[in-house]
Amino acid sequence: MISEVFITCAVTGGGAAKQPNVPVTPQQIADSAIEAARAGAAVVHIHVRDAKTRRGSRDPALYRAVVQRIRESDVNPVINLTTGMGGDLVLGGADSPLPPDPAGTDMVGALERLVHVEELRPEICTLDCGTMNFAGHSEYIMTNTPGMLSAMAARLKHLGVRPELEVFDTGHLIHVHELLKDGLIDDQPLIQLCMGIRYGAPDDLTTLMAMVRHLPPRAVYSAFAIGRMQFPYVALAPLIGANVRVGLEDNLYLSRGRLATNAELVQRTIEILERIGVRVMSPEETREKLALKVQV
DSSP states (O other): OOSEEOEEEEEEOSSOOOSTTSOOSHHHHHHHHHHHHHHTOSEEEEOEEOTTTOSEEOOHHHHHHHHHHHHTSSOOOEEEEOOOTTEEEEOSOSSOOOSOOTTTOEEOOTTGGGHHHHHHOOSEEEEEOSOEEOTTOTTEEEOOOHHHHHHHHHHHHHHTOEEEEEEOSTTHHHHHHHHHHTTSSOSSOEEEEEESOTTSOOSOHHHHHHHHHTSOTTOEEEEEEOGGGHHHHHHHGGGGTOEEEESTTTOOEEETTEEOOHHHHHHHHHHHHHHTTOEEOOHHHHHHHHTOOOOO
16 A cells, blocks of 8 residues: 555546546637546546547647646646547458458548657656447457557657556556666656457456556556546545546546536545545646656
């Protein structure tokens, strides 16, 4: 067990934004991140969305608007930008997989997925550590090949941006160890264990502990589960040496039938942690723990 943790708030994901509290515009996303930081989140994890379709986007101008608003606010959370967009492959169907479906496919080069990171230089950005099927579309594949991961990790190391390695299943840890062996990440990697996502690792304790036991020895890691298991994982994470992630990307409800805001999810998280004797770290303490490089 660890006695202090940092909280990451995943403000808005890249999937469908069906809940009215899920922020969509740059101002809404930034304001929700600021509110989460005021509530006690040390890290805010940012996707951006197209205001017309409400779906995820990789437009650097949208990221710029969000990041500038957060940086100009009265809070100073660690900013963590996604690099997951640009790896979306939707095949044409079981009988005719090629060509891919242009309506859902968005595949770009590894370095193009980092354009907004190059410009804005957040302290952290995510790096999804494997290819996997994803719920919501029978032909959709989240694509992250070993070559893509290596190219992105090498560029992030050059930029001085710390990658948060997103691990959705046990096999993704192979990529983590290979990146470490190849010197593309440092020997105290930052890892996020993403549990309960369909076609990935289930959220049961046996699977979670198997993944923890295969982490690099000096890893700093967080663990979360989606949906109704989000709050149980808040209490569980410190018991297995993990930090905490909550937010509307992963869970829409504060309680049964009660829609949440990001700030409310963070507030409830702090209540849970304090009741079990776990101290919540500030952004500055988190920066020191993670040896982050200030970019602005």
